[in-house]
Amino acid sequence: MTTAPAPAATRPARRPSNLVPMLVVAAMVLLLYWPLMLWANVGPAARSLASGADLGCPTALACATQLHNPVLPAPGQFLDGLKTLSLPPTAETSVPYNAVVTGGETLLGLGLACVVGLVLAVLLVLSRSFERATLPWLVASQTVPIVAIAPMLAVLLGQWGVQGFIPKALIAAFIAFFPIAVGVSRGLRSPDALQLDLLRTYNATPVQVFTRLRFPASLPYLFTALKVAATAALVGSIVAEISTISFSGLGKMLAENSRASDTIALWVIMLYGALLGVVLVGLVGLLERLVTPWRAAR
Amino acid sequence: MASRTMTLQRTVPRRSTGPLLLGAGLLGLLVLALLLARQDAPASALPWATGVLLCLLLSALGIRSLAAGESRAARVLPAACTLLAAVLAAEALLRANAVPAGLIPTPSKVLAALWNARVVLLQDTLYTFLLEALLGFVVGTLAGLLLSLLVVRFSFLERGLLPYAALFSSIPIVALAPVVVKAIGLDWPSKLVVVAITVLFPVVVNTVRGLQSALPLHLDLMRTYAATPAQTFREVRVPTALPFVFNALKIGSTLALISAIVAEFFGTDGHGLGFRIQIEVGRFNLDIVWAAIVLASIVGIAFFGVINALERRFVGTGREA
Numbered sequence: 001m002t003t004a005p006a007p008a009a010t011r012p013a014r015r016p017s018n019l020v021p022m023l024v025v026a027a028m029v030l031l032l033y034w035p036l037m038l039w040a041n042v043g044p045a046a047r048s049l050a051s052g053a054d055l056g057c058p059t060a061l062a063c064a065t066q067l068h069n070p071v072l073p074a075p076g077q078f079l080d081g082l083k084t085l086s087l088p089p090t091a092e093t094s095v096p097y098n099a100v101v102t103g104g105e106t107l108l109g110l111g112l113a114c115v116v117g118l119v120l121a122v123l124l125v126l127s128r129s130f131e132r133a134t135l136p137w138l139v140a141s142q143t144v145p146i147v148a149i150a151p152m153l154a155v156l157l158g159q160w161g162v163q164g165f166i167p168k169a170l171i172a173a174f175i176a177f178f179p180i181a182v183g184v185s186r187g188l189r190s191p192d193a194l195q196l197d198l199l200r201t202y203n204a205t206p207v208q209v210f211t212r213l214r215f216p217a218s219l220p221y222l223f224t225a226l227k228v229a230a231t232a233a234l235v236g237s238i239v240a241e242i243s244t245i246s247f248s249g250l251g252k253m254l255a256e257n258s259r260a261s262d263t264i265a266l267w268v269i270m271l272y273g274a275l276l277g278v279v280l281v282g283l284v285g286l287l288e289r290l291v292t293p294w295r296a297a298r
Numbered sequence: 299m300a301s302r303t304m305t306l307q308r309t310v311p312r313r314s315t316g317p318l319l320l321g322a323g324l325l326g327l328l329v330l331a332l333l334l335a336r337q338d339a340p341a342s343a344l345p346w347a348t349g350v351l352l353c354l355l356l357s358a359l360g361i362r363s364l365a366a367g368e369s370r371a372a373r374v375l376p377a378a379c380t381l382l383a384a385v386l387a388a389e390a391l392l393r394a395n396a397v398p399a400g401l402i403p404t405p406s407k408v409l410a411a412l413w414n415a416r417v418v419l420l421q422d423t424l425y426t427f428l429l430e431a432l433l434g435f436v437v438g439t440l441a442g443l444l445l446s447l448l449v450v451r452f453s454f455l456e457r458g459l460l461p462y463a464a465l466f467s468s469i470p471i472v473a474l475a476p477v478v479v480k481a482i483g484l485d486w487p488s489k490l491v492v493v494a495i496t497v498l499f500p501v502v503v504n505t506v507r508g509l510q511s512a513l514p515l516h517l518d519l520m521r522t523y524a525a526t527p528a529q530t531f532r533e534v535r536v537p538t539a540l541p542f543v544f545n546a547l548k549i550g551s552t553l554a555l556i557s558a559i560v561a562e563f564f565g566t567d568g569h570g571l572g573f574r575i576q577i578e579v580g581r582f583n584l585d586i587v588w589a590a591i592v593l594a595s596i597v598g599i600a601f602f603g604v605i606n607a608l609e610r611r612f613v614g615t616g617r618e619a
Contacts, residue, residue, distance in 0.1 A: 021458030129365030133376035258476040273473030
């Protein structure tokens with residue numbers, strides 16, 4: 001009892017924190033990054049030196065950290081790019097502003113996907129014939145490259161005066177509804193025969209069985225599916241921004257910088273996209289804790 | 299008791315009316331589509347559209363009673379009939395509303411494009427599927443399985459690496475694709491890497507969860523048998539993990555094709571379905587675009603079906619993860 005007082009000591013069997021191993025792994029990756037970056041960049045540097053370009057540095061190894069379009073950016077370059085691309089966060093050319101736009105589209109699409117997915121899941125569970133007639137095509141809809149549909153959808157909706165946010169949200173919803181439908185229908189089927197029999201002994205109506213047993217039982221499945229769907233919807237809205245006419249959003253920045261071969265900017269946008277994905281999944285996790293507190297202990 | 303008998307009665311399949319209704323509905327759709335093909339554009343689309351919807355309703359009722367029962371036909375036919383009805387209805391509706399082919403081509407035009415451009419499209423499909431999606435899928439799965447074995451073996455990795463795997467699986471692949479394509483080059487290896495990375499994280503997360511989900515009871519039993527760790531692994535942990543692994547493989551099979559196609563949008567050497575779709579969208583040849591989409595979907599469904607069949611072979615149908 002001479003060790004430092006741990007607040008968690010009263011709770012038995014608490015798992016040790018993951019923080020230290022995670023930091024060790026991160027440090028190792030950072031240590032490995034420098035030689036990897038040099039190795040990846042020396043080739044292009046040597047090539048442009050041999051072609052007679054003036055990079056302002058004597059050897060290929062010295063130039064590896066200063067390339068204009070590095071394969072892997074040096075940490076200094078990356079931080080510089082991060083600063084210039086994100087500093088006035090409200091500017092329309094900054095990445096944070098565009099990330100917020102994309103995030104909004106994704107959330108809207110996720111909401112739409114939720115509605116469609118829940119309706120489909122209920123239909124799939126209620127009717128075997130509906131499942132047999134449509135499930136193969138629901139699966140097939142996931143292999144459709146949405147990128148090809150995106151421009152058509154934008155033009156089509158534009159005819160009815162729907163522009164801007166909505167087409168992207170629709171495309172996000174199109175890619176995100178499937179995990180929700182499949183996850184929730186599995187959840188609605190998860191009560192076992194014993195529980196269903198119990199409700200039958202209570203003389204419960206089918207509606208009561210649905211609201212009291214099947215729906216609560218499906219909630220954990222819903223949130224697991226929502227986490228998958230959140231990343232899928234993010235992919236959908238970014239792809240939609242790439243392939244439709246859009247003036248803001250991460251997808252538009254990706255397309256522009258990919259065309260301009262600005263690799264450092266691409267890396268910065270990738271970082272922001274990853275952060276946005278993590279934040280969205282985190283939001284779903286938060287919602288899960290609020291709605292299903294009996295599972296939060298895990 | 300009364301309700302019980304009623305539910306029993308409802309599960310008894312109704313015969314005879316199903317095929318009749320379905321036949322009437324499909325025939326009606328076909329006739330409508332053919333009648334519409336005669337003329338260019340009807341003055342008012344409303345009566346045609348009502349007819350199409352009525353026929354759709356008829357076919358839906360037919361499909362419903364067709365899907366009852368446990369026969370092999372009841373499992374395969376409904377989906378095929380749904381597709382047929384949907385395609386015919388789309389054809390009739392597009393013609394009735396006189397939608398220009400530059401916006402949405404009718405299914406018959408797509409079929410014609412599929413036939414006319416078959417050589418190029420098949421080459422593209424083979425390129426995208428074999429070199430990029432399938433190879434990337436295999437590489438990503440093998441790497442994922444290896445990584446999850448390491449993670450399960452060393453608890454330091456589980457605590458230090460697994461949180462990152464969960465984190466990385468929420469990265470949108472499209473943000474990754476341009477960087478990888480710029481770094482590795484325009485040829486197929488760069489798409490292979492994108493696909494492999496996409497497949498890797500679901501495999502790691504699911505396999506680790508599966509390997510750790512063995513019941514303590516079973517593990518204790520193996521201990522009482524004095525089984526070696528290798529035996530326990532082979533006899534208990536691997537069978538429990540298999541449903542989880544196949545779940546990841548199913549997710550990966552759909553992701554693989556999409557990410558290969560999306561990665562092709564950021565630069566190719568002139569092959570592949572993604573390249574074809576992008577270049578033909580730019581030329582407003584939407585019938586070829588849809589033909590490419592149809593091919594991609596067929597390949598995707600077949601891929602998913604193969605994984606599904608493998609799952610049934612190795613896991614069995616009764617168990618659900």
